[in-house]
Amino acid sequence: MEQETKEKSILVVDDEEDLRGVLEQKFTDEGFTVFTAKNGKEAIDVALKNKPDMIVLDIVMPEMNGFEMLSELQKDEWGKNVPVIFLTNSSSLETISKAVEFSSAEYIVKTDIGLDEIVKRVKERMAR
């Protein structure tokens, strides 16, 4: 399992340090190369510099939120196709309808999913 993901890299974007930290730890344990960012602005720089295979993206963040970040990123040719998982605790109608507008992204509520399940979803998505 770990060998499969050896060269795969992932960008974790979340403003909550504890959440970002545990995700980073979990993905590292699973053999991913992990990059992190604490808001959308920072995430764009890290993403364009490192071109990760996947982005796990929070939505509600200071400076630049997840939607703004992704819209910005999609101006880049590579950014158009990078798979994204929105991992958020916002479940308002606006958030969901906005999230599904991004065809490259899927939407998961944080409290609905455990760490193992997140890793499973990421691997499934990468295998596609």
Place this chain on the structure above:
Amino acid sequence: MDQTVESKPRSRVVAGLYVFLLTLIVAGAGIWYIQNIFIQNSSRPEILLSNVALILYTSWLITAIAAGLVTYLWLTRREQAVALAEQMSGGVLSYFQPFQQLYDESPMPYFMLDASGVIERPNKAAARFFGAPNEAECEGKNLYEFLIEDGKSKNAVPLRTKLERGVPINKQEAQIRTLSGEMRWIQLTVFVMERLGEHRRVGLAALVDITQEKEMDRMKTEFVSLASHQLRTPLTTVKWQIDYLRTSKKFAWNEEVSTYLEKIHHGNERMIELVNTLLNVSRIEMGTLQVKPEDTDIVKLFEDVIEEVRPSLDQKHIRLVTTFAPACVAHTDQNLLRIVIQNLMTNAARYTPEAGEVHATVTCSRENVEVAVADTGCGIPPEAQSHIFTKMYRAENAVKMVAQGTGLGLYMSHAFIETLGGSIGFVSEVGKGTTFTVTLPLHKKQ
């Protein structure tokens, strides 16, 4: 008042005397004229005069007296009738006057409403409420012009239907836009009355402005929604850290630590579930429930839920009997349906005593799927049955048996199933058990 009553007989006597004298003069002149004719034509006027004059002068006097008397009596009679009528109408008026005043001056908007929705005789408060400068400007306007028939005021259509059919309307809520463009929530009551002498139905309508209550309600709901969202972040922090401790191969916890970790995990999951319930309830109330229908294998969904609740069934040695149709796919929202089945199964496990039985059934017909959960639990008392889907209601025997519970599960389930175009019902007997049945269309009709 006394003076006029006293002066009346005198005026009647004067009128009688006047007529008497008038008749005396007129009749006297007539008699004098007739007498003259007789005297001129007669050969012996003196004989004639004595006989005829006696008759003539007697009847002259009688006629005058009779005319005076008749006048007096006629006037007396007429005055009595007028007095009586005045007395009666004065009474009726003084009886109704306070009501009229109450209607006109009441702070409650009142108006008459005909079957086509036309507003008649609005009181001051009604005119003010509809944003008209005075009652006259409000008169003749149609109530339907004010009604906003958007999704939130589904009531607008039945209101119209009810009025057309002449059904009384009891505290029906609707949203309106006043003439000044303000949005208001109203609670309308219409007493249907038949107007005398006319073949059209008119009702007396009373309005209560519930805009403020609605606004408070919305704020409360929004607060719950906001607070719940805020709670999710720390809950996620706890969830994922515990998850990491529980699942990472790095740690080799002894059994004792693992047990504590599991307990923290379960406590946190319960909290998450509670927050999700609060969020769902606020969504129901704000009308922002998200429905995403997709082909759903009902049996698979039910089996997943059974796996989740199996520990609580096993703990009480409750026997689970399942009767599932071989295949049943419905086009519905599986997240909402899952919550409903979870609720029914959790309730069955919760309110069924040790070594009881729970029957789970999925039946599939050509048009519908029927999901049933039957338990041998405490049952719902007859007096509680009509309230069982009410928000935050819990039957007394349920509270006695299990202290904890929000009273939101069945309220939520009922709202979800209605949103999905289905129905939920139950049969129950105290001490024997309860069977909840959910019927859903395989394809929701639009």
